[in-house]
Amino acid sequence: MKRAYSVRNVLDAKFNTLEFDGEWLEAVGKPELGGSWMVYGAPKNGKTSLSMKLARYLTRFCRVAYDSVEEGLSLSMQNCVERTFGGEASRRFVLLNKEGVEELTERLSRRCSPDAVVVDTVQFLGLRWEEYKTLTERFPHKLFVWVSHVDGNQPEGRVAKKIWRDADVYIRVEGFRGFPVGRYMGGAPIDVDRELAERYWGMQK
Numbered sequence: 001m002k003r004a005y006s007v008r009n010v011l012d013a014k015f016n017t018l019e020f021d022g023e024w025l026e027a028v029g030k031p032e033l034g035g036s037w038m039v040y041g042a043p044k045n046g047k048t049s050l051s052m053k054l055a056r057y058l059t060r061f062c063r064v065a066y067d068s069v070e071e072g073l074s075l076s077m078q079n080c081v082e083r084t085f086g087g088e089a090s091r092r093f094v095l096l097n098k099e100g101v102e103e104l105t106e107r108l109s110r111r112c113s114p115d116a117v118v119v120d121t122v123q124f125l126g127l128r129w130e131e132y133k134t135l136t137e138r139f140p141h142k143l144f145v146w147v148s149h150v151d152g153n154q155p156e157g158r159v160a161k162k163i164w165r166d167a168d169v170y171i172r173v174e175g176f177r178g179f180p181v182g183r184y185m186g187g188a189p190i191d192v193d194r195e196l197a198e199r200y201w202g203m204q205k
Helices: 007-012 022-028 045-060 075-085 102-109 129-138 156-167 192-205
Strands: 035-041 065-068 095-098 117-120 143-148 169-174 177-182
Touching: 022 177, 035 045, 035 156, 045 065, 045 075, 045 117, 045 143, 045 169, 075 095, 095 102, 102 117, 102 129, 129 156, 143 156, 177 192
Parallel strands: 035 143, 035 169, 065 095, 065 117, 117 143
Antiparallel strands: 169 177
């Protein structure tokens, strides 16, 4: 039987929180390093660019791996990295070339492995729910950010929908703007590209 916690135990518990500031603080709050997030949206609306922007921001606090399952090491991904990092080298960031669940598990089991992993996308990874549960339970102090395609206004597929419901933070991306919902307060929209977002949303009025 697992331990039961008193009110004092709960209030005295310490967590490894990320001291977000600026636009990410307004969007997400100060999250815990662990659990699952989801970024989802229709094609060509900026979900990969927003995920890469988040990955770069996370390097301020921890080591980050971006598993490009869908595009891999390609010209389009090179362009995305160049736009995001602006030619700046970061020792806290690595791009993974279409690593599957087994390879990812092996990588995360190593010493000095990444603290956060962005998986782009759930659909191309072919992730099963049991594999998701195994990963998150085996590595409870690592942050997983799952990028997902959509079917209508929700993540595409049964597994993606279950991850979405389980996520501590999810960000719906439309028109180069992310709309976050999470357990750490925040909630302010965050732009992938301000000019493109303002143009898109200005046309919706």
